[in-house]
Amino acid sequence: MPPLAPLTNSAQLVLNWAALFLPRLVLALAVLIGGIFITQWISRELNRIVAKSSRLDATLKPLLVSIARYTVLALVIVLALEQLGVQTTSLLAVLGAAGLAIGLALQGTLSNIAAGLMLLFLRPFRVGDFIEVPTVTGLIGRVREIGLFACRLETFDGLLVFAPNATIWNAPLRNHTRNEGRLLALSIAVSAAADAARVKAKLLELAHETGALTRPPVVYVENLNSNTVEFVLLCWILSARISNLQHTIIERIRRELTAMGPDFAPQRILRRVPPDTDPARFMAA
Numbered sequence: 001m002p003p004l005a006p007l008t009n010s011a012q013l014v015l016n017w018a019a020l021f022l023p024r025l026v027l028a029l030a031v032l033i034g035g036i037f038i039t040q041w042i043s044r045e046l047n048r049i050v051a052k053s054s055r056l057d058a059t060l061k062p063l064l065v066s067i068a069r070y071t072v073l074a075l076v077i078v079l080a081l082e083q084l085g086v087q088t089t090s091l092l093a094v095l096g097a098a099g100l101a102i103g104l105a106l107q108g109t110l111s112n113i114a115a116g117l118m119l120l121f122l123r124p125f126r127v128g129d130f131i132e133v134p135t136v137t138g139l140i141g142r143v144r145e146i147g148l149f150a151c152r153l154e155t156f157d158g159l160l161v162f163a164p165n166a167t168i169w170n171a172p173l174r175n176h177t178r179n180e181g182r183l184l185a186l187s188i189a190v191s192a193a194a195d196a197a198r199v200k201a202k203l204l205e206l207a208h209e210t211g212a213l214t215r216p217p218v219v220y221v222e223n224l225n226s227n228t229v230e231f232v233l234l235c236w237i238l239s240a241r242i243s244n245l246q247h248t249i250i251e252r253i254r255r256e257l258t259a260m261g262p263d264f265a266p267q268r269i270l271r272r273v274p275p276d277t278d279p280a281r282f283m284a285a
C-alpha cells in the first residue's frame with residue numbers, strides 16, 4: 001500500500017483540478033458557442049435592417065455590419081476567457097504588444113486599412129459608381145463593395161475585380177458616374193450641297209428629343225471643303241443614360257438626315273472628344 005500513496009495523491013489532485021476546471025471549461029465552451037450563434041444572428045438582423053434603410057449610405061452598410069459582428073465576437077471571446085479564470089487585463093496587454101509586432105510585419109495590410117478609411121471619409125466614389133484607375137491595368141468596373149481592406153468591382157462583362165484599397169487610393173481615379181452630366185460629342189459629315197441651317201436645326205431637334213440633357217446642346221461647323229461639311233454636335237447627357245442614348249442618337253441622326261434627301265445623308269458619324277487645344281471645349285463648358 002505505501003508505494004501507491006504518491007499515485008493516489010496525484011490522482012486526487014487531478015480529480016480536484018478536474019472538479020474545479022471542467023465546469024469552467026464547459027461554461028466557457030457554452031459561452032463561446034452561444035456567442036457565435038448570437039453573433040451570426042445579429043449579423044443577419046443588421047444586414048436585413050440596413051438593407052431596408054433608405055437614410056443610410058449604401059457605402060457604409062457592409063462596413064457597419066462588419067464592425068458590429070467583430071465587436072460582438074471579441075466580447076464573446078473575452079467572456080469565455082474570463083470563465084476559464086484568465087485575467088483579461090493582462091491578456092489585453094499581451095495582445096497589444098503582439099498587435100504592435102504584427103502591425104509592423106503587416107504594414108501593407110495596414111496601409112490598405114488606412115486607405116479604406118480615407119475612401120470612406122472623402123468619398124471619391126460610392127457603391128454603384130463606375131470607376132477607372134488608368135494607371136492600373138484592368139482596374140475598371142462598377143463598385144459593388146467598399147471594405148476596410150479592399151474594394152470589389154464588377155467589370156462590364158461580369159468579372160469580379162478584387163482591388164486593394166491602397167492601389168486605388170495611391171493612383172489617379174476616374175469616376176464615370178459621379179457628375180450629373182457627361183459630354184457626348186459627335187462629328188457628322190454630309191455633302192457640301194446640303195443646307196447647313198437645316199442640318200443644324202435637325203441635329204438640335206434630335207438632341208432635345210432625348211429628354212436627358214443637363215444643359216443646352218451646341219452645333220457648329222468643324223470643317224468645310226468642296227465635297228463635305230463636317231458638323232460637331234455637343235450634348236451634355238445624364239450620366240446614367242449616356243450609355244444607351246449615344247447609340248440611339250447616332251442611329252436617329254443617320255435615319256433622320258437620310259430621310260431629308262441624298263445631300264443630307266451622313267457620309268460619316270464619329271464619336272469624338274474635342275482636344276485640349278480645341279476652343280470648342282469652352283463651348284461645352
